[in-house]
Amino acid sequence: SIDLYLPALPELTHDFGVSASEGQITLTACLAGLALGQMVFGPLSDRLGRRPPLLVGLAAYAAASFACAFAQSLWLLVALRLVQGLAGAAGIVIARAIVRDLRSGAAAARVFSYLMLVTGMAPILAPILGAQLLRVTTWNGLFVALAIVGFALLLATASGLDETLPASRRRRGSVHETVHTSISLLRDRVFLGYALVLGLAFGELFSYIAGSPFILQDTYGVSPQLYGGVFALNALGLVVSGQINAALVGRIAPAHLLAFGVALSAVAGLCLLAVVLVGGIGLAGILPCLFAVVASLGFVMPNATALALTDYPHVAGSASALLGVLQFLIGAAVAPLAGVAGSESAVPMAVTIAALAVGGVGALDLSRRAALDRQPDRAR
Secondary structure, rough: OOOOHHHHHHHHHHHHHHOOOHHHHHHHHHHHHHHHHHHHHHHHHHHHHHHHHHHHHHHHHHHHHHHHOOOOOHHHHHHHHHHHHHHHHHHHHHHHHHHHHHHHHHHHEEEEEEHHHHHHHHHHHHHHHHHOOOOOHHHHHHHEEEEEEHHHHHHHHHHHHOOOOOHHHOOOHHHHHHHHHHHHHHOOHHHHHHHHHHHHHHHHHHHHHHHHHHHHHHHOOHHHHHHHHHHHHHHHHHHHHHHHHHHHHOOOOOOHHHHHHHHHHHHHHHHHHHHHHHHOOOOHHHHHHHHHHHHHHHHHHHHHHHHHHOOOHHHHHHHHHHHHHHHHHHHHEEEHHHOOOOOHHHHHHHHHHHHHHHHHHHHHHHHHHHHHHHHHHHHH
């Protein structure tokens, strides 16, 4: 939803006769919808069960995607993209809640490793897929493709997904209670720390996606074909690290794997910044650092998610919603920073990635300290 149509933005802005910055509003609208929609569908799924809100969300997503293909003005497309994001958020937030319904601890971390393959791979591979589809269709056709995917997911969910939240475990609270639950979650420093680790990691991924096309192609002269290969290689690193995490999580505690991933991310981010600031090393230094940054997320994202949800099985939908909101808000906020210098300098991208990675270390420390403070209380 976010990245498939990025290669078509120049064509889209030309068709509507608007500037590139105006065309980017369609992306912002979708991101806003994905963030806000999770705060709607997460609590709803705690009250109504997982299936009904998910089916409604997928149906609305397919309809909104199809309508986007026939938008006659930019602002109608912006409005439809907002609806598309709001509806699509159901799949993101409820999928995490379903995992928490069925698994906990290391088992949940293993499943989240598989989910991470989708959430992590999609923004990396979607632009490549979109570019290939544009060989045979226009930007309108890309939204038709999204509608088909949404409809297929709707059919698969309706026929193959059982309800995972029994009526006895559902919450009957009001909107006021939902708000109170969200505030309580944010006041829990253990949850907040893990949520920030996840959000900052997502910000690293978005910074890489936003900054690398300009830096590698314009600054260092990488061809579009070679850039696609770099994208694919980094995606492979994410896949491999995620599978390694899934294999190890039964033998090594998720907290330890998370610490390894956060440390790897910080070291790789700082090395990237050093390579860019020193200069003279070029792609031989930048590409390995970017690979390590992306690969580290295979350890960070699934374990941070599982640990954040560990203590909240009774409000898994609301907790998952907050995780998603932080992810997309941080990603949307930092992505423009990575490309602020355009193709003139790699420094903004490197600074952004390094700062987010170091911030992840601080967020993890926040969770650890809070967990240690909590242990004496539980002992008493």
